[in-house]
Every structure is written in structure tokens, then in C-alpha cells.
Amino acid sequence: MSKILVIGACGQLGSELTLTLRSMYGDNNVVASDLREPDGDLANGPFEILNVLNKTDLANIVDKHTISQIYHLAAILSAKGEKDPKFAWDLNMNSLLNVLELARDKNLEKIYWPSSIAVFGPNTPSLNTPQHTVMDPNTVYGISKLAGERWCEYYFEKYGVDVRSLRYPGLIGYKSKPGGGTTDYAVDIFYKALEDGSYESFLSENTYLPMMYMDDAIKATIDLMEAVKEKIQIRSSYNVAAISFSPKEIAGEIMKHLPNFSITYNPDFRQSIADSWPDSIDDSEARKQWGWQHQFDLSKMTSTILSGLRDLLN
Numbered sequence: 001m002s003k004i005l006v007i008g009a010c011g012q013l014g015s016e017l018t019l020t021l022r023s024m025y026g027d028n029n030v031v032a033s034d035l036r037e038p039d040g041d042l043a044n045g046p047f048e049i050l051n052v053l054n055k056t057d058l059a060n061i062v063d064k065h066t067i068s069q070i071y072h073l074a075a076i077l078s079a080k081g082e083k084d085p086k087f088a089w090d091l092n093m094n095s096l097l098n099v100l101e102l103a104r105d106k107n108l109e110k111i112y113w114p115s116s117i118a119v120f121g122p123n124t125p126s127l128n129t130p131q132h133t134v135m136d137p138n139t140v141y142g143i144s145k146l147a148g149e150r151w152c153e154y155y156f157e158k159y160g161v162d163v164r165s166l167r168y169p170g171l172i173g174y175k176s177k178p179g180g181g182t183t184d185y186a187v188d189i190f191y192k193a194l195e196d197g198s199y200e201s202f203l204s205e206n207t208y209l210p211m212m213y214m215d216d217a218i219k220a221t222i223d224l225m226e227a228v229k230e231k232i233q234i235r236s237s238y239n240v241a242a243i244s245f246s247p248k249e250i251a252g253e254i255m256k257h258l259p260n261f262s263i264t265y266n267p268d269f270r271q272s273i274a275d276s277w278p279d280s281i282d283d284s285e286a287r288k289q290w291g292w293q294h295q296f297d298l299s300k301m302t303s304t305i306l307s308g309l310r311d312l313l314n
């Protein structure tokens with residue numbers, strides 16, 4: 001039985017992915033790790049405090065738990081990265097290199113590392129952005145993700161490290177909040193809709209971005225990691241898509257459930273980041289090669305989040 005280490009397990013994606021992996025493979029086969037102590041259900045399985053920049057601690061944890069697979073999710077996201085670019089670069093890059101080196105040296109079975117739509121930039125075709133195209137990211141987060149993709153392919157080609165990756169769109173869940181991203185508005189809007197009945201968007205009304213409900217993101221991640229090696233023909237990172245919408249459209253969808261909800265627009269520095277990213281993504285390679293299919297459209301996602309969040313807040 002493979003033993004899995006999740007790095008960044010307390011984050012927006014990490015907390016839900018860890019619990020799904022534990023339900024699939026057993027609590028004791030999935031070790032969660034993060035800089036901070038876990039809360040909620042995450043505390044019900046093995047947990048290690050880990051700063052992934054510390055290579056020795058990382059290696060000791062891998063040895064202690066006989067880890068064979070790593071999901072490395074820790075990163076500084078787009079908006080936060082712009083506040084301290086050097087730190088974002090150091091963390092995003094050196095943490096990935098630590099994991100790839102360890103995977104090569106200890107001959108680990110598989111590695112998962114997320115990339116992002118942030119690898120694209122202002123000169124990338126923004127409608128149905130192809131898998132292979134111009135990539136000129138202008139955020140430090142996007143630059144680090146693009147460099148990371150090149151490193152993943154390099155470690156696969158040169159050393160045979162079985163590293164797999166997805167270019168996530170904005171991930172929307174309600175069980176834990178994201179931090180420091182440009183797509184975070186699409187999570188905040190649900191909290192504010194239920195708590196205050198109104199929301200001030202930091203992106204303008206017609207800003208379209210590729211998005212995905214958390215359950216689909218987890219499904220995509222696990223489908224990719226479970227796929228037989230021969231099907232994984234892209235070793236940089238796969239485009240994956242589900243839905244695309246603007247603040248105005250998601251507000252309209254929320255109003256179908258909460259007719260008194262209102263939205264105002266007050267774009268800030270995150271507008272220019274959003275403007276440099278695609279409106280929609282062509283993910284046909286993922287669909288063809290390993291059978292990716294999403295399950296949540298805007299209306300199904302909205303009703304699922306509103307009813308789940310109502311229960312959580314009550």
C-alpha cells in the first residue's frame with residue numbers, strides 16, 4: 001500500500017483533498033503536513049508540522065512514515081505574491097525543487113504538484129486558451145508556476161520522476177477559505193451573500209475567469225494520479241476546465257436563490273492580474289488522454305454551495 005504525504009494540508013484545497021484521500025486509502029496511509037496545527041477532521045489522522053523549505057525535516061518525515069507519494073500543495077498565490085515577490089519566488093520554487101530532488105534521490109513512486117492558469121499572460125489567446133501556446137505571465141506567482149512546470153518536465157525527462165500536474169482554474173469551495181488569490185472573490189461572494197446580503201467585488205462586472213467547483217478539482221487531481229503512467233503524455237501540466245463566469249453572472253445566479261442580494265464593483269490591483277489571465281480554457285488533451293470530465297456547472301455549484309454553507313453557518 002502506498003503511503004501519501006500531503007504538504008500544505010491545512011489550505012483551501014489541501015484540507016478537502018486530504019480528507020478525500022483518507023477516505024479512499026485509509027486514515028493511517030495519508031500523512032497531512034503544514035506549517036500550522038490542523039483543526040477539525042484533519043486532526044483525526046497522522047499529522048506533521050513541516051516547513052517544506054527545510055529539506056532535512058522533509059526527508060525525515062518521508063523516512064519516518066515510509067512515504068511513497070507526495071502531494072505538494074503549499075504555495076503563495078497570485079495577489080499575495082505581488083506584495084512580496086522575492087519571498088513568493090523563494091517559497092514556490094525552492095519547495096518544489098526540494099520535493100523533486102527528494103523524489104529522485106529516494107525513488108518515490110509519484111508526485112503531484114499544482115500549476116495554475118496564472119502561467120498564461122497578456123499575449124496568450126484568452127478564449128479557449130490551448131494547451132500549448134504563448135506563455136508570458138506577469139505575476140511572480142505565474143512566473144514561478146511556469147518555471148515549476150519546466151522543472152517537473154525536466155525531472156521526468158532526465159531522472160524519470162513520475163510527477164503529474166494540473167493547471168487549476170480558480171477553485172471554489174465553501175468548507176475552507178482560500179487566501180491571497182485573484183479568484184477568491186468567487187468564494188467570498190457566497191459568505192457575504194448569506195451573512196450580509198450584499199458584496200463588493202474587487203473585480204469589474206464583466207471580468208470572465210476560468211473556475212472550478214472544489215469537488216471537480218479533487219476529482220481531476222485523483223483521476224490524474226490514478227491514471228496509468230502511459231496515459232500521461234504531458235509532463236509540464238494539463239489544462240483543465242469546468243466553468244467560466246464573471247462577477248455579474250455569479251451574482252445573477254445567487255439572486256435566483258436570494259432575490260434581495262446585491263453586488264457593487266470596486267476593482268483594485270487584482271483587476272490587472274485577472275485581465276492578464278484567460279477567459280476560458282481548452283482542456284481537450286486532459287479529456288482525451290485520461291478521460292477528464294467535470295460535473296458541476298454554475299447553477300449546480302451555486303445551489304450546492306448555498307445549501308452547504310447555510311448549514312455550516314447555522
Ligand code: AKB
Pocket residue numbers: 077078079115116117118141168169170171180181182183184
Ligand atoms: C489565484 O487566484 O491566485 C489562484 C489561481 C488561479 O491559481 N486561485
